[in-house]
Amino acid sequence: MNRLAVFDCDGTLVDSGANIASALADTFVEHGLDVPPLHVSRKVIGLSLVEAMAALLPDAEHDQHRALAESYKRHFQRARHEGRVDEPLFEGIPELLDALEVDGWLLAVATGKSDRGLAHCLDCHGYNQRFISLQTADRHPSKPHPSMVHQAMADAGAAPETTVVIGDTAFDMAMAVAAGATGIGAAWGYHDAAELVEAGAAAVADEPLGVLPLLPRVHERLCG
Template sequence: MSAPLKLILFDVDGTLVDSQHHIFDAMCAACARVELTPPSREEVLSIVGLSLSVAVEKLMPNAGAAQRDQMVEAYKDAFVQQRADLGTAATSPLFPGAEEAIRALHAVDENILGVATGKSRRGLDHILEGHGFSTLFITQQVADDHPSKPHPSMVQRALFETGVEPENAVIIGDTSFDMKMGAAGGIRRIGVDWGYHSRDELVDAGAELVLEGYEQLIPALDRMWRTA
């Protein structure tokens, strides 16, 4: 009897790539466009993972709708320009061990890799192409097509596209939004402590375990599937 298919969904910013400087600089540029004082780095990193329009609204609740719309467009412009100037490897470097883990998981026949991210399709494509991952992730869920995390829409669509049962699926992410999305979608949840939310935040949001490095991922998944 063959092993059941396993769906392994990854968040991107803060989980696969460390894009905090890129994100913060782009948000500062967006605030400058509308002549508003930018939030602190900690405030900006706290909303990483949300869809851009939702993130801007949370960061700037007192700004008018027109100002927030201008910020969204200015953020996109600054983000694209920085990436064009510096390249993907500089603006969104992989976390240590990420590539090795991804390629090892992809080599296992029953594993289906996927992405569930608050990035746009254009942004995700640049990340995957820049790191040579374009063919590795079978299901790719982006902010263009879904409500913002923690709504479970991304998880539900990934399950539908792959035909994997929820008990054989897991989300790996660095924020409480990822963990809440996974719980709402009925799948397993693994947090990582090298991203933008604290271990306590991840656990409180439903993480079943929190990793300290990518070398722990494959053993953790093996244990998790045995208890599914």
């Protein structure tokens, strides 16, 4: 079986937190709602939009969650059109991807972004052909449901025991566990290390290149 590394996008590959917070603030203001504090909004990054709105406003009706999600999309797309969206790669991500590929790993993405949003992001960095599988919220249930990882494994010819999920949120780690894969937490993102471990991370890296020395430990699990 092939070895597969499945990456989250926001908070793992790219630092998009400021863009997300800005679009979320615009959305809540439009609907006459109090803007959630940054430390609260960061905790829902990684969920699909409707689920994120439900987490922020658990007492609201589902129709309102959907309306907020649609408003968020409009605000984010307007910001992108106006050149106000910046999604830089975290330092060390290019070198991490290079090292994994040299070592024979296939690469995939599993993200709460839409197909369109992910395509824009990857194209900006010239990475649109780098990943063997791109799984988004357009075609799957929200994390932590394992659907995205299952499809990525099918695309790559990988198995749960030969797959790692690298992500910065508890949702990513719970998704890995649900898929039978191994989760490596990305502590450089939006959830802290304790949350990642509690959600099932087998190991946590403080920076992207810190993933590499963890892989021999993970390899022991992958090989049984």
